[in-house]
Every structure is written in C-alpha cells, then in structure tokens.
Amino acid sequence: MSLKDQVTEDMKAAMRAKESFKLATIRLLIAEIKRKEVDERIELNDAQVLAVVEKMIKQRKDSITQFEAGGRQDLADNEKAELQVLAAYMPAGLSDEEVAAEVKAAVAASGAAGPQDMGKVMGILKPKLAGRADMTAVSAMVKKALSGG
Incomplete structure (x- = not known):
C-alpha cells in the first residue's frame, strides 16, 4: 500500500472512531498532497x-x-499534537552513529577535499537520508568532517 493510500485509510479510520483532531490533521495533509499534485x-x-x-x-x-516565545502555550500544544499525528507517517529515524557512517561514506565517495565540496557530499546524502535524519544536523556533521574535525 502506498503512503498516500495509507493516509486515506487512516482518515477513514479516524472518521469511524470519531477522532476529530486526528481527522482534521490528516485532512490538512491530504489537502497539501492534492494541492501539490494539482x-x-x-x-x-x-x-x-x-x-x-x-x-x-x-x-x-x-x-x-x-x-512558546510569544507565551501562547495553548497554540503550541495544538501544534505539538498535530506534529505527533504527522510524525507517524515518517520512516524510522537513523541513529547518530548510522548518520555518521553515511556521512563518512559520502565524503569518501565524492572525493571531497574540503568545505568547498560540501554541495557534492550533501547531494549524495539528501536522497539517502531524507525523512530519516534531521538534515540540519547532517549538514553540520558534513561541515565538521570536511573541515578536518
């Protein structure tokens, strides 16, 4: 079953279970998917x-x-709840060790010599790690690896 079909099935299940919050969040996701397709x-x-x-x-x-910076904890809690529903569709994340190993392999594969080659390395890593690791943290690891750290 494709991920899109899974989202649709989850929407139907949320409707049957009368989980209005989960249903609303899934509908937002479906709307965004449809918008992008159109x-x-x-x-x-x-x-x-x-x-x-x-x-x-x-x-x-x-x-x-x-x-949270604006002191609106009620709205922050709402966003956190939406975040939990959306996170269920993400694949299992990689550990720091696994990400570090991928970074090391990508640096070796690209023949990167220094910070100027960061684009090459990120080009290799992005498709492999998208959705499975925080790309901001990956970028920091690559920068550290290329600067001899």
Whole structure:
C-alpha cells in the first residue's frame, strides 16, 4: 500500500472512531498532497508524499517555537499534537552513529577535499537520508568532517 493510500485509510479510520483532531490533521495533509499534485500536474509517489509530510512537520516545529516565545502555550500544544499525528507517517529515524557512517561514506565517495565540496557530499546524502535524519544536523556533521574535525 502506498503512503498516500495509507493516509486515506487512516482518515477513514479516524472518521469511524470519531477522532476529530486526528481527522482534521490528516485532512490538512491530504489537502497539501492534492494541492501539490494539482500545481505540478503529477501523481505523487511515496518519496514526494514524505517530502510533503516533512515540510509540514518543519512548519509545526517552527510554529511551536514561535508560540512558546510569544507565551501562547495553548497554540503550541495544538501544534505539538498535530506534529505527533504527522510524525507517524515518517520512516524510522537513523541513529547518530548510522548518520555518521553515511556521512563518512559520502565524503569518501565524492572525493571531497574540503568545505568547498560540501554541495557534492550533501547531494549524495539528501536522497539517502531524507525523512530519516534531521538534515540540519547532517549538514553540520558534513561541515565538521570536511573541515578536518
């Protein structure tokens, strides 16, 4: 079953179980998937659906930070709950050791000599690690590896 089909099935299950909050969050996700399909005139595959989920998760994290800074804990809690529903669609994350091993392999494979080659290394890592690791942390690891750290 594709990820998109899984999301649709989860929406139906949430409707039957009368889980209104989960249903609303899943409907947001489906709307975003459909918007992207209409805009680009394509049928999204699992990797593209994952990218949509990842973007929505990032938006929720940013919102949580902003709401907490503004003293709106009620809104931050709402975003955290949405984040939990969306996180269920992400594949299992990699451990720091696994990410470090991937970074080391990518540096070796690209023949990177220094910080100026960061783009090459990230180009290799992004498709492999998308959705399975925090790309900001991966970028920091690559920078450290290329600067001789």
